[in-house]
Amino acid sequence: MKKYKNFDEMFNDNDYVSEEDREIINLEVKLIGKMIEAREKQGLTQRDLAKISGVKQPAIARIESLRSTPQLDTLLKVLIPLGYSLEIIPLQKEN
Template structure:
């Protein structure tokens, strides 16, 4: 039996198919989503509870955590505030 799988790592594929800007955006998105999920779980808050605290609906929070939506800044600030987090612009 032969395999049709493509050999290599995600990093190799990403470097071959994405621009440095796209890679940076992806890395930032992954870090943001990871921090959001971590902060919610550390506080023992469900997505439904976060909905009640933030005013952002649970389905939107779920899509945000899955990375299937690109939320606007207002939505992010609403979700992060009850988690004790804020968006900041810092030098690179």
């Protein structure tokens, strides 16, 4: 097994993490980060969000700590009370 100097070196090694997996991980991190940002911006605790979303607080904690990947329906249950939804947009192609 290769020795890595840091996480970035390992994460960007295509033999260790595929480009597809890296894109999935980056999307999850960005999406959950925005969810946390929206919750905090509204001054809500995880418990508050649990009450208005119907998703249990421990599940929200697991999602926010990236220990759990939410199903699409769960993600929407959390995002909609925060005033957000999901949208599919085309990727910009490089010239």
